[in-house]
Amino acid sequence: xxxxxxxxxxxxxxxxxxxxxxxxxxxxxxxxxxxxxxxxxxxxxxxxxxxxxxxxxxxxxxxxxxxxxxxxxxxxxxxxxxxxxxxxxxxxxxxxxxxxxxxxxxxxxxxxxxxxxxxxxxxxxxxxxxxxxxxxxxxxxxxxxxxxxxxxxxxxxxxxxxxxxxxxxxxxxxxxxxxxxxxxxxxxxxxxxxxxxxxxxxxxxxxxxxxxxxxxxxxxxxxxxxxxxxxxxxxxxxxxxxxxxxxxxxxxxxxxxxxxxxxxxxxxxxxxxxxxxxxxxxxxxxxxxxxxxxxxxxxxxxxxxxxxxxxxxxxxxxxxxxxxxxxxxxxxxxxxxxxxxxxxxxxxxxxxxxxxxxxxxxxxxxxxxxxxxxxxxxxxxxxxxxxxxxxxxxxxxxxxxxxxxxxxxxxxxxxxxxxxxxxxxxxxxxxxxxxxxxxxxxxxxxxxxxxxxxxxxxxxxxxxxx
Amino acid sequence: xxxxxxxxxxxxxxxxxxxxxxxxxxxxxxxxxxxxxxxxxxxxxxxxxxxxxxxxxxxxxxxxxxxxxxxxxxxxxxxxxxxxxxxxxxxxxxxxxxxxxxxxxxxxxxxxxxxxxxxxxxxxxxxxxxxxxxxxxxxxxxxxxxxxxxxxxxxxxxxxxxxxxxxxxxxxxxxxxxxxxxxxxxxxxxxxxxxxxxxxxxxxxxxxxxxxxxxxxxxxxxxxxxxxxxxxxxxxxxxxxxxxxxxxxxxxxxxxxxxxxxxxxxxxxxxxxxxxxxxxxxxxxxxxxxxxxxxxxxxxxxxxxxxxxxxxxxxxxxxxxxxxxxxxxxxxxxxxxxxxxxxxxxxxxxxxxxxxxxxxxxxxxxxxxxxxxxxxxxxxxxxxxxxxxxxxxxxxxxxxxxxxxxxxxxxxxxxxxxxxxxxxxxxxxxxxxxxxxxxxxxxxxxxxxxxxxxxxxxxxxxxxxx
Numbered sequence: 001x002x003x004x005x006x007x008x009x010x011x012x013x014x015x016x017x018x019x020x021x022x023x024x025x026x027x028x029x030x031x032x033x034x035x036x037x038x039x040x041x042x043x044x045x046x047x048x049x050x051x052x053x054x055x056x057x058x059x060x061x062x063x064x065x066x067x068x069x070x071x072x073x074x075x076x077x078x079x080x081x082x083x084x085x086x087x088x089x090x091x092x093x094x095x096x097x098x099x100x101x102x103x104x105x106x107x108x109x110x111x112x113x114x115x116x117x118x119x120x121x122x123x124x125x126x127x128x129x130x131x132x133x134x135x136x137x138x139x140x141x142x143x144x145x146x147x148x149x150x151x152x153x154x155x156x157x158x159x160x161x162x163x164x165x166x167x168x169x170x171x172x173x174x175x176x177x178x179x180x181x182x183x184x185x186x187x188x189x190x191x192x193x194x195x196x197x198x199x200x201x202x203x204x205x206x207x208x209x210x211x212x213x214x215x216x217x218x219x220x221x222x223x224x225x226x227x228x229x230x231x232x233x234x235x236x237x238x239x240x241x242x243x244x245x246x247x248x249x250x251x252x253x254x255x256x257x258x259x260x261x262x263x264x265x266x267x268x269x270x271x272x273x274x275x276x277x278x279x280x281x282x283x284x285x286x287x288x289x290x291x292x293x294x295x296x297x298x299x300x301x302x303x304x305x306x307x308x309x310x311x312x313x314x315x316x317x318x319x320x321x322x323x324x325x326x327x328x329x330x331x332x333x334x335x336x337x338x339x340x341x342x343x344x345x346x347x348x349x350x351x352x353x354x355x356x357x358x359x360x361x362x363x364x365x366x367x368x369x370x371x372x373x374x375x376x377x378x379x380x381x382x383x384x385x386x387x388x389x390x391x392x393x394x395x396x397x398x399x400x401x402x403x404x405x406x407x408x409x410x411x412x413x414x415x416x417x418x419x420x421x422x423x424x425x426x427x428x429x430x431x432x433x434x435x436x437x438x439x440x441x442x443x444x445x446x447x448x449x450x451x452x453x454x455x456x457x458x459x460x461x462x463x464x465x466x
Numbered sequence: 467x468x469x470x471x472x473x474x475x476x477x478x479x480x481x482x483x484x485x486x487x488x489x490x491x492x493x494x495x496x497x498x499x500x501x502x503x504x505x506x507x508x509x510x511x512x513x514x515x516x517x518x519x520x521x522x523x524x525x526x527x528x529x530x531x532x533x534x535x536x537x538x539x540x541x542x543x544x545x546x547x548x549x550x551x552x553x554x555x556x557x558x559x560x561x562x563x564x565x566x567x568x569x570x571x572x573x574x575x576x577x578x579x580x581x582x583x584x585x586x587x588x589x590x591x592x593x594x595x596x597x598x599x600x601x602x603x604x605x606x607x608x609x610x611x612x613x614x615x616x617x618x619x620x621x622x623x624x625x626x627x628x629x630x631x632x633x634x635x636x637x638x639x640x641x642x643x644x645x646x647x648x649x650x651x652x653x654x655x656x657x658x659x660x661x662x663x664x665x666x667x668x669x670x671x672x673x674x675x676x677x678x679x680x681x682x683x684x685x686x687x688x689x690x691x692x693x694x695x696x697x698x699x700x701x702x703x704x705x706x707x708x709x710x711x712x713x714x715x716x717x718x719x720x721x722x723x724x725x726x727x728x729x730x731x732x733x734x735x736x737x738x739x740x741x742x743x744x745x746x747x748x749x750x751x752x753x754x755x756x757x758x759x760x761x762x763x764x765x766x767x768x769x770x771x772x773x774x775x776x777x778x779x780x781x782x783x784x785x786x787x788x789x790x791x792x793x794x795x796x797x798x799x800x801x802x803x804x805x806x807x808x809x810x811x812x813x814x815x816x817x818x819x820x821x822x823x824x825x826x827x828x829x830x831x832x833x834x835x836x837x838x839x840x841x842x843x844x845x846x847x848x849x850x851x852x853x854x855x856x857x858x859x860x861x862x863x864x865x866x867x868x869x870x871x872x873x874x875x876x877x878x879x880x881x882x883x884x885x886x887x888x889x890x891x892x893x894x895x896x897x898x899x900x901x902x903x904x905x906x907x908x909x910x911x912x913x914x915x916x917x918x919x920x921x922x923x924x925x926x927x928x929x930x931x932x
Contacts, residue, residue, distance in 0.1 A: 001772055002614040045564050048557030058532040065789075066528035068521075072538050091514030096755040098511050133599055133759070136783060144639070148468040169782045173610070289562040291788035293599070293759075306467055316635045317602060321787040322757035323531075 004175045016410055017042055020420040035418035039450055041438045042422045044382050046288030046352075049441040054287055054348045056341045057330045060086070061292075061323050064095050076340040086326050095322045101315040103131025103296070104322070107329045111296055114332035118246070119261040124298065130310065131296045131328065133320045135244050135281035138297035140170050142277045145310055146238060147176040156203045158196065161428035162189075162385055162435070164242070168428075179203035182430055185387065188376045191220055193227045200235055219245075219254045219379040225262045232274050239276040244295075245381040247285040250357035254379045260300050276300040282327045284382065286352040294324025356382065359440040359447050366451040372462055373455065378440060385424065385437050388458060394465035406434040409461065417457050419450060470641045482876055483508055486886040501884035505916055507904045508888045510848050512754030512818075515907040520753055520814045522807045523796045526552070527758075527789050530561050542806040552792050561788045567781040569597025569762070570788070573795045577762055580798035584712070585727035590764065596776065597762045597794065599786045601710050601747035604763035606636050608743045611776055612704060613642040622669045624662065627894035628655075628851055628901070630708070634894075645669035648896060651853065654842045657686055659693045666701055685711075685720045685846040691728045698740050705742040710761075711847040713751040716823035720845045726766050742766040748793045750848065752818040760790025822848065825906040825913050832917040838928055839921065844906060851890065851903050854924060860931035872900040875927065883923050885916060 017040075024038050040048065047053065056079060063069050063083035070080055089106040091097035102108065108126040115124035132138035147155040156177040159167045163180075171178045181199035183189040220228075232239050241259040249256050260278055264271050281295035299307060334349075335341040360378035367375035367386050375386035390405050398408035406423035414420050424435025442450055483506075490504050506514065513519065522545060529535050529549035536546055555572040557563035568574065574592040581590035598604035613621040622643040625633045629646075637644045647665035649655040686694075698705050707725040715722050726744055730737045747761035765773060800815075801807040826844035833841035833852050841852035856871050864874035872889035880886050890901025908916055 001775065002611055004614075043564065045557060046562070047560035048563035050558050053560055053562050055532075055534075059534075062528040062532035062535060065531065066521075066524040068525075068540070069528060069535065069538070072535070072540070074534070074538070090757070091511060092516050094513035094519055095757050096512070096519050096753075097514035098509065098756045133787070134784065140783075145468055148470075166782060173779075173782070287562075290564045291556070291561050291785065293785075293787040309467065313639075316632060316639070317606075318600065319757065319759075321599070321759040321790060323789045324787060 004173055014422075014426060016407070016414060016420060016422060019411065020414060023414065023418070033418065034416060038414075038418045038420055039442060039446070040420045041442060041450065042420045044284060044439050044441065045290050046382070046441050047290065049439070050443050050446075051288050051352060051441065052348070053289070054345065054352075056335055056345045057287060057289065057327050059341075060330050061326050064326055065323070067093075078335055078339045078341050082330065086329060090322065095326070097322075099131075099319040099322055099325060101317070101319050102129070102311060103320060104325050104329075107131060107325050107332075108296075110329050110333040111298075115258075115260070115298060119258055119264070122261055122264045124260075128299050128302075128307075129296055130299070130314055131294070131320045131325050132314075133293045133295070133317075133324065134283055134290075135242070135279040135295040135297075136166050136170075137293075137320070138277075138279050138295055139166070139240070139242070140173075141310065141313055142240060142297060142299075143170055143174055143176065145306065145313060147171075147174045158199055158203065158237070160191070161430075162424065162437070163428050165426050177203070180428060185376065185430070185433075188379065189385075191224050191228060193224075193231050196228070196231055219249060219256070219381075222257045222262060225257055225259060226266060229259070229263055229266060229270050229274055233270055239274060241276060241278045243278050244281040244284045246280065247353070248356060248382060249380045250353075250360045250378065256380070260298065263300065273301060275302055277302070282324060282331060285331070286349045286356075287327065287331055288352075289324075289327050292324045292327050293321050294328045295320075296328065355444060356440065359442075359444055360384075362444070362448060363438075363440050363451060366448070366455060370455040370458060373458060382439050382441055383437055384440060385427070385435050387424075387433055387435050389462075390434050391462055391465045394461070397465065406436060409434070409458075410436055412461065413454065413457055417453050419454055419457075421454075470639055480888075480892060482873070482880060482886060482888060485877065486880060489880065489884070499884065500882060504880075504884045504886055505908060505912070506886045507908060507916065508886045510750060510905050510907065511756050512848070512907050513756065515905070516909050516912075517754050517818060517907065518814070519755070520811065520818075522801055522811045523753060523755065523793050525807075526796050527792050530792055531789070533559075544801055544805045544807050548796065552795060556788065561792070563788075565597075565785040565788055565791060567783070567785050568595070568777060569786060570791050570795075573597060573791050573798075574762075576795050576799040577764075581724075581726070581764060585724055585730070588727055588730045590726075594765050594768075594773075595762055596765070596780055597760070597786045597791050598780075599761070599783075599790065600749055600756075600759045601708070601745040601761040601763075602632050602636075603759075603786070604743075604745050604761055605632070605706070605708070606639075607776065607779055608706060608763060608765075609636055609640055609642065611772065611779060613637075613640045624665055624669065624703070626657065627896075628890065628903070629894050631892050643669070646894060651842065651896075651899075654845065655851075657690050657694060659690075659697050662694070662697055685715060685722070688723045688728060691723055691725060692732060695725070695729055695732060695736050695740055699736055705740060707742060707744045709744050710747040710750045712746065713819070714822060714848060715846045716819075716826045716844065722846075726764065729766065739767060741768055743768070748790060748797060751797070752815045752822075753793065753797055754818075755790075755793050758790045758793050759787050760794045761786075762794065821910060822906065825908075825910055826850075828910070828914060829904075829906050829917060832914070832921060836921040836924060839924060848905050848907055849903055850906060851893070851901050853890075853895075853899055853901050855928075856900050857928055857931045860927070863931065872902060875900070875924075876902055878927060879920065879923055883919050885920055885923075887920075 020038050059075050059079040060082045064086055087093045089104045108129045111129045112124040112126045149155055154177050156179040157171055158179045158181055161180045161182050168178055179199055181195050184192050246256045259276055278298045283290040335345045363384045364375050364377050367373045372389040373386050375384055378384050395405050398405040404425040406425050410421055410423045421436045421438040429435050486504050525541050525545040526548045530552055553559045555570050574595045577595050578590040578592045620643050622645040623637055624645045627646045627648050634644055645665055647661050650658050712722045725742055744764045749756040801811045829850045830841050830843050833839045838855040839852050841850055844850050861871050864871040870891040872891050876887055876889045887902045887904040895901050
């Protein structure tokens with residue numbers, strides 16, 4: 001067996017989730033518990049938490065799957081027209097045929113137009129856009145392309161801590177060397193170039209080239225992005241920007257700047273030389289279509305030969321799921337004012353984003369009322385990552401159970417309240433600090449109860465171990 | 467850049483397809499050609515060739531995507547009931563939520579029941595079934611799990627020649643050692659254990675353990691499968707059976723035997739000791755739903771620890787596309803006699819399989835009328851792999867162009883007739899023999915014209931180079 005696979009860990013679906021599924025089974029069998037349901041706040045899965053799908057997206061894809069429905073009078077004409085255009089872009093006018101490996105050309109062009117509008121007119125080219133099976137598939141493909149060498153010349157990949165555990169899992173699978181840099185918790189998880197410098201300097205001791213860098217997904221200021229780009233230029237790092245949360249910016253004064261926009265506006269030598277891959281997904285944003293598996297990567301300044309190899313690599317997996325591609329099309333080219341579906345689409349989109357902003361606020365507020373829990377403002381995305389003070393006796397009890405202290409806390413939380421969150425140790429954290437990650441996705445009323453239950457449990461837990 | 471990626475080749479989407487796409491662009495721009503359209507007979511993509519989707523599959527998935535359609539009176543009640551059951555098996559009753567990583571439990575159970583019926587009652591367990599993003603995804607995951615070591619202890623993988631180029635591409639990507647064994651063209655591509663023995667003996671010179679074996683996908687006799695299983699037991703090979711064509715058996719006297727059925731019926735020690743992974747897909751069969759990306763692997767006798775690692779590996783990619791899972795559900799649990807959709811479903815399924823059988827017959831008949839073309843009966847699957855005699859002057863002309871002789875032939879064929887087939891060199895062939903691979907999927911009338919045009923071109927080509 002491949003020993004690299006043994007080293008793969010994926011906390012978001014790790015032991016805590018396995019236990020949560022067992023508890024659900026036990027509840028079904030009537031085992032008495034101090035709660036009636038497990039609330040899975042471990043994963044960014046909006047629909048599982050009750051978020052309703054955006055109607056236009058679903059109408060278009062249903063029409064594509066079953067063109068007989070074109071005669072259903074209840075479906076709006078713009079959904080029918082879109083479905084017709086998408087079907088014409090498919091082989092044999094069927095979603096059942098393979099698309100081109102980098103995706104349906106029409107969808108790639110619509111993604112390029114979307115990126116241009118997002119970035120205030122900076123040109124985007126469809127040939128730089130590769131559609132994918134969710135962002136994770138594209139991230140792994142780009143990593144696979146770039147990781148090489150062995151021993152001390154094995155590629156090191158800089159990743160932010162806390163990180164999305166997919167990164168470390170993919171690196172373990174590829175036997176790349178993970179080089180950690182820490183985000184500054186005390187400054188709302190800001191990225192600090194001095195810390196990047198430290199990480200590269202230390203990383204270079206262990207592995208040789210260290211050419212990659214993975215963006216954290218958190219909201220970063222424009223100044224910070226500029227500094228990172230300069231640093232990447234100096235150190236010849238390939239930039240990987242996880243920008244799946246570009247629609248989810250809630251905090252006042254926060255705005256989304258794409259790495260590409262900043263890069264291009266910086267002018268030479270950065271604009272034409274720093275290599276960048278930016279990832280997006282239909283799983284996050286306001287649509288939350290995780291199960292349909294769609295996404296894309298835009299490559300910027302990638303060497304043409306390397307790009308040709310990327311094209312070849314994606315062709316081996318034939319094509320991304322066509323329904324995911326179609327959802328992406330409707331997301332990047334939504335109904336326009338005056339079209340039949342415009343008002344419903346806008347209302348649904350704003351309702352989702354409005355609720356997320358409210359839930360972000362609520363999370364920060366309730367947690368910070370509890371002594372010992374410290375929660376940064378949730379500026380974007382759909383998670384909070386609160387720090388918890390744990391008393392020494394809790395650390396000793398965890399040690400006895402051979403568990404990380406935050407795993408010990410989260411397991412107890414799950415057993416006693418049914419709330420499933422992920423220990424910070426799965427994401428990485430500074431030595432001696434403890435966190436958990438929780439989504440803000442449950443419906444507002446439920447989230448409120450959950451936050452209060454969790455805070456109360458924390459207080460009781462601290463008391464028990466003091 | 468990762469040098470392993472450079473070594474990846476995938477003929478089915480290789481240079482010949484790139485050129486075919488260019489020619490299509492040229493035709494669109496009005497460049498004069500001796501033909502009006504490119505016929506892509508390079509890839510097993512049924513819908514692209516005009517095959518119509520099976521209505522029930524599409525109705526169910528459209529309903530799942532857009533539950534508002536439950537009130538559409540034109541959709542049959544059994545499709546609505548199925549959609550309702552599938553939605554209830556999804557988080558938040560939405561196809562937009564992630565499923566469990568190995569797939570929706572209800573679908574895994576239905577797959578297990580399907581396998582039991584297929585194998586005459588031999589038990590199947592849902593926990594041995596992992597749903598996937600097409601068969602290729604599952605094949606790569608199993609390979610990833612098993613390939614290890616470095617230098618002479620690097621895992622060697624036995625693959626049949628001719629082979630599906632995905633295998634060699636995946637092996638190149640994983641830096642596994644490809645160990646070829648040749649199928650016997652003179653006996654209709656039968657698998658010969660003596661040839662397997664030769665390949666293992668030679669392979670062991672180069673690499674150490676050589677623990678895997680990949681089934682060819684062609685129709686094999688029960689005796690042959692038994693011999694392979696005995697051989698795998700002796701040599702401690704892990705069996706990978708590509709069984710995606712289990713529904714496509716046309717030739718009289720041919721029948722599908724699953725490796726699992728034969729294995730279990732052989733009794734001890736084989737039944738409980740030989741490790742097997744069997745792959746299936748929604749892309750092939752009568753449904754041909756390539757674009758929706760669904761499939762599964764059933765693992766048999768896999769060591770529990772290795773299976774736990776496989777579970778972890780699939781969890782990193784979150785989940786297979788939910789729509790593909792739902793299509794799979796309708797395929798393994800189709801409408802039953804008396805249900806509203808039964809008759810339409812059966813008629814559509816039989817029409818597809820009947821047409822494929824007719825096209826298989828036609829292919830063999832027309833090719834074998836042409837001196838110099840030698841075509842085995844197409845017993846199953848959806849391809850022919852005819853051998854062509856090429857005159858020495860053609861070989862010299864190819865050499866001058868630095869092309870493999872069959873690539874030279876296929877390129878000329880494409881440029882002069884618009885017919886796109888894949889050179890045999892992309893699949894592997896015995897030294898000094900030349901082939902091309904072509905699907906039998908175009909509509910019968912079109913296929914007939916295509917076969918005649920291709921045969922006529924071959925005769926003209928041979929004359930030109932004699």
